[in-house]
Amino acid sequence: xxxxxxxxxxxxxxxxxxxxxxxxxxxxxxxxxxxxxxxxxxxxxxxxxxxxxxxxxxxxxxxxxxxxxxxxxxxxxxxxxxxxxxxxxxxxxxxxxxxxxxxxxxxxxxxxxxxxxxxxxxxxxxxxxxxxxxxxxxxxxxxxxxxxxxxxxxxxxxxxxxxxxxxxxxxxxxxxxxxxxxxxxxxxxxxxxxxxxxxxxxxxxxxxxxxxxxxxxxxxxxxxxxxxxxxxxxxxxxxxxxxxxxxxxxxxxxxxxxxxxxxxxxxxxxxxxxxxxxxxxxxxxxxxxxxxxxxxxxxxxxxxxxxxxxxxxxxxxxxxxxxxxxxxxxxxxxxxxxxxxxxxxxxxxxxxxxxxxxxxxxxxxxxxxxxxxxxxxxxxxxxxxxxxxxxxxxx
Numbered sequence: 001x002x003x004x005x006x007x008x009x010x011x012x013x014x015x016x017x018x019x020x021x022x023x024x025x026x027x028x029x030x031x032x033x034x035x036x037x038x039x040x041x042x043x044x045x046x047x048x049x050x051x052x053x054x055x056x057x058x059x060x061x062x063x064x065x066x067x068x069x070x071x072x073x074x075x076x077x078x079x080x081x082x083x084x085x086x087x088x089x090x091x092x093x094x095x096x097x098x099x100x101x102x103x104x105x106x107x108x109x110x111x112x113x114x115x116x117x118x119x120x121x122x123x124x125x126x127x128x129x130x131x132x133x134x135x136x137x138x139x140x141x142x143x144x145x146x147x148x149x150x151x152x153x154x155x156x157x158x159x160x161x162x163x164x165x166x167x168x169x170x171x172x173x174x175x176x177x178x179x180x181x182x183x184x185x186x187x188x189x190x191x192x193x194x195x196x197x198x199x200x201x202x203x204x205x206x207x208x209x210x211x212x213x214x215x216x217x218x219x220x221x222x223x224x225x226x227x228x229x230x231x232x233x234x235x236x237x238x239x240x241x242x243x244x245x246x247x248x249x250x251x252x253x254x255x256x257x258x259x260x261x262x263x264x265x266x267x268x269x270x271x272x273x274x275x276x277x278x279x280x281x282x283x284x285x286x287x288x289x290x291x292x293x294x295x296x297x298x299x300x301x302x303x304x305x306x307x308x309x310x311x312x313x314x315x316x317x318x319x320x321x322x323x324x325x326x327x328x329x330x331x332x333x334x335x336x337x338x339x340x341x342x343x344x345x346x347x348x349x350x351x352x353x354x355x356x357x358x359x360x361x362x363x364x365x366x367x368x369x370x371x372x373x374x375x376x377x378x379x380x381x382x383x384x385x386x387x388x389x390x391x392x393x394x395x
Contacts, residue, residue, distance in 0.1 A: 045280045045390075046082040046121040046149075048073060049111065053128025053155070054175055058086050060127060063259040072263055078272065080392040081280045082123075085116055089133070091175065099174040100129070100187065104136035108144075117144050121280060124151045125271060127258045128232065129175060131156030132188070135195055142200035150205035150278050152271050154250065154258050157181075159236040160188055163215075163229050181236070192240055207274050209248040209267065210237035211257045230254075245274065276395050281319070281387035288312050292378040297335060297362030299370035304359035307346070310380045314352040319387040325354040325380055332376035337361040343378065354380050 050070055052060040061069035070084050089106050090098065098106070116122060122144070124134045131153035138145045157164065160181030178187045196202055214228035231254035238247040248270040250257040260268040290312050297303040310327075314320040327343040329335075343358035362374035 043115065043119045044081055044083045045119065045282070046123060047085050047116055047119040048079070048082050048275075049085045049087055049116060049122060049124050051087045051107065051124055051126040051130030051134055052089075052091075053126075053130050054179070055091055056127065056130070058088050061086070061258055063261045065261050067259075067261050069258065069260055069268065072260065072268065076263065078392050078394045079275065081390065082275075083119065085111070085114060087111060087114075091129070097174070100132055100136055100178040101140070103175075104133045104140055107133050108137045108141050117147065120147065120283075121149050122147045123149050123275070123278075125154075126151060126156060127154045128156055128254065129179060131158075132179070132191065135191060135201075138201050138204070139191070139194050139198060142198070145200045145204065148201075148204050150207060150274065152207045152209070152274055153237075153241075154209045154267065155211050155232045155237055155254050156208065157232045157236045158188065158192065158239040158241075159233075160185055161232050161236065163231045195240070205278065206241050207245050207247075207270075208238045208241035209250050209257065209270055210234050211254050212249050212251045213253040215253040215255060245277070276391075279389040279391045279395065282390050284386045284388050285323075286320075286384045286386055287381060288384065289379055289381045291330070292380075295329075295358075295360075295376050295378060297360060297374040299362050299365045299372075301362045302337075302359060303362070303374075306357045308356045308358065308378070309353050310356055310378070311351070311353045312380075312382045312384075314384070315386075320352075321350070321385050322348050322352050322354070322382050323385050324348075324383045327354070327356045327358065327378060327380045329358070329360065329376040330379045332360075333374065334363040334372045335360045335374035335376055336363065345380070352382070354382065356380060 050061060052058070063069075070086050073079050073082075074084050087107060087110060089103050089110065091103070111117065124131075126134050131151065134151055138148060157179050161179050162181050164176050164179035164181070177185070211230065211232060214230050216228060234247075241247060248266065250267050250270075252259075252267075257267060260266075262268070263272075290310050292308070292310060295303050312322065314322070325345045325348055327345050329338065329343065338358075338360045340357065340359070343356050345354050346357050347355040349355075356378065358378060360374065360376065363370070363372050365371075
């Protein structure tokens with residue numbers, strides 16, 4: 001019987017080990033890490049929140065060709081710095097029980113649960129009633145209003161709707177009363193007055209689009225009128241909107257105005273242009289200083305000012321604001337009794353003016369003679385916050 005060669009034995013052992021190892025290697029290579037739950041995902045700088053209208057749902061934004069507006073945004077590199085959230089709230093097709101204020105609180109709670117407010121910036125894309133609920137929500141929760149940069153409303157009845165008024169005769173849904181253009185409807189008037197008078201929200205930009213076509217009798221509230229109807233008029237849809245950006249006409253009825261078939265559609269393009277003109281901003285800081293030179297005091301005299309205004313130039317394009325400022329006396333010679341020491345910045349104006357309190361004395365006389373004049377310069381250092389626009393590729 002032949003003896004096995006040592007080399008052949010080693011090859012057999014290697015092949016056996018390799019055979020045992022390969023399944024484990026294959027199993028390991030096919031394993032992919034599980035996606036993080038939403039609460040652990042790092043949010044992007046901005047989130048775009050879709051808010052549907054009365055009797056709407058998450059499907060409000062879907063076109064007849066299957067295009068889904070939120071997905072069109074998610075896959076568009078021009079919105080790469082933004083997450084997309086599709087909000088939903090209960091609004092049954094008839095005989096609803098909840099008012100606008102109640103639904104505004106429901107909307108806030110759901111956005112909170114979905115970590116929308118974890119983003120540095122929030123923008124809203126709202127249809128019809130959705131725009132009213134967003135405004136009511138921000139008035140009721142001003143703590144989050146500073147994060148909201150703008151609202152784009154499509155067919156939102158800021159001055160009510162005739163169709164809603166007629167529909168309220170047949171359906172006692174409280175929302176129809178809120179959206180009615182009846183002369184005794186104080187809800188919308190009070191909402192607009194509250195918005196304009198509240199500093200926490202009245203700086204939020206509101207951009208508007210309006211429908212150009214009537215809604216058919218078999219759709220939406222047109223069924224109550226039994227005829228073609230303009231659900232929200234031009235004046236109602238554009239009331240209170242920013243005048244810097246003209247309202248956008250959407251050549252569609254009230255339902256289809258928020259169902260763009262592609263990225264070339266007017267509704268999509270309008271939102272894109274608003275987004276591009278209001279880019280994501282990154283917070284940064286800067287420091288600058290201003291020097292008030294050659295402050296003098298003769299012997300045994302005092303140079304003092306409890307409220308010296310010292311200004312610094314701010315760039316409005318970067319939304320610059322002075323957060324803090326400090327003051328000090330520099331190049332000082334022959335001065336004494338500095339009080340306060342160092343000088344104190346007592347207030348800062350929104351325009352970038354620091355108010356400084358300083359005081360110092362000149363030198364003492366020597367043998368009844370004044371041999372020198374005291375002098376110093378006042379330096380004020382300004383610590384400035386900036387909001388620097390950052391744009392996605394293609395913007």
